[in-house]
Amino acid sequence: MNTYDLEIHLKDEDLTRSLRADVAAGLTATPKRLPPKWFYDARGSDLFEEITRLPEYYPTRTERAILAEHADQIAELTGAKTLVELGSGSSEKTRLLLDALTAHGTLGTFIPLDVSASALRDAVAQLATDYPGLTVRGIVADFTRHLAAIPRGGSRLVAFLGGTVGNLVPAERAPFLSDLRATLEEDEFLLLGTGLVTEPAIVVPAYDDAAGVTADFNRNVLRVINRELDARFDVDAFDHVALWDADQECIEMRLRARADMRVPIPGLDLTVGFSAGEELRTETSAKFRRETLERELVAAGFALERWWTDPAGLFAVSLARAVRRQ
Numbered sequence: 001m002n003t004y005d006l007e008i009h010l011k012d013e014d015l016t017r018s019l020r021a022d023v024a025a026g027l028t029a030t031p032k033r034l035p036p037k038w039f040y041d042a043r044g045s046d047l048f049e050e051i052t053r054l055p056e057y058y059p060t061r062t063e064r065a066i067l068a069e070h071a072d073q074i075a076e077l078t079g080a081k082t083l084v085e086l087g088s089g090s091s092e093k094t095r096l097l098l099d100a101l102t103a104h105g106t107l108g109t110f111i112p113l114d115v116s117a118s119a120l121r122d123a124v125a126q127l128a129t130d131y132p133g134l135t136v137r138g139i140v141a142d143f144t145r146h147l148a149a150i151p152r153g154g155s156r157l158v159a160f161l162g163g164t165v166g167n168l169v170p171a172e173r174a175p176f177l178s179d180l181r182a183t184l185e186e187d188e189f190l191l192l193g194t195g196l197v198t199e200p201a202i203v204v205p206a207y208d209d210a211a212g213v214t215a216d217f218n219r220n221v222l223r224v225i226n227r228e229l230d231a232r233f234d235v236d237a238f239d240h241v242a243l244w245d246a247d248q249e250c251i252e253m254r255l256r257a258r259a260d261m262r263v264p265i266p267g268l269d270l271t272v273g274f275s276a277g278e279e280l281r282t283e284t285s286a287k288f289r290r291e292t293l294e295r296e297l298v299a300a301g302f303a304l305e306r307w308w309t310d311p312a313g314l315f316a317v318s319l320a321r322a323v324r325r326q
Helices: 012-027 042-051 059-078 094-104 117-130 170-183 200-206 213-229 290-300
Strands: 003-008 082-086 109-114 135-140 156-160 189-195 238-245 250-257 261-265 270-274 279-286 302-309 315-322
Touching: 003 117, 012 213, 012 270, 042 213, 059 094, 059 189, 059 302, 059 315, 082 094, 094 109, 094 156, 109 117, 117 135, 156 170, 170 290, 189 290, 200 238, 213 238, 213 250, 213 279, 290 302, 290 315
Parallel strands: 003 135, 082 109, 082 156, 109 135, 156 189
Antiparallel strands: 189 315, 238 250, 250 279, 261 270, 302 315
């Protein structure tokens, strides 16, 4: 019997309100910035899927290989009855965990959480078909705002994969991890995927590929603002820039204006000026070292139980257990 449902905590009007607030705040800030979540309309999601298949983009295939090697061990260590995935998308890599936990005989429920109702609806229906006997409960929500929507109980394992935690700057990451710990019961688990600090010659091309797919993906945020807020960005008037910040150990994606311009955004009753060469930051992707990530996890109330990497040390999957706070 296939059992699934979809729980809505984020409606279209919520997304529109959030987009308006982010664009108004970000494009009037100094320097200008936008959150990376606005890349991901249907076109942006397709572009990102294309990025994950590029030869330069190592994170997705590297994380998948780590999960494939250790999924059975993760199932054995956690004995999870409920798997929760934050920012699930298509849940492709998560199938490795679903297979292992199902084979282990403990898993009864899968709870994918994502902002896209349409993508989640399709994924939930397919997963319920592919895993008969598994209860699949999709939650349309923003993981930075709706962690309390995750149902309690069921010996939970929360998976947060893809290095997405690196998109949160330190001032955002600490409260997020703390809020996530508050959502979990003692001895429940967090499975976290993180990119690791490596040579700029490796990491920068992953965000600036030769075919220009990432550049198109980066500019897509302007297309989203044009469509949703009736803005008049000339998308091709911005160059894609990817820079490694050695001090902060992160890579930033930016859009650099090629000329002076003024951009009307009628949906906000706002006109935004850009100087030639001015940059708009669209994504920060922190890369981690084991000791710094472990310190952040401990501060939030987790104990690092396992740390798995690829042979080249490009990516890590870590298993952390929620512990009693001191």
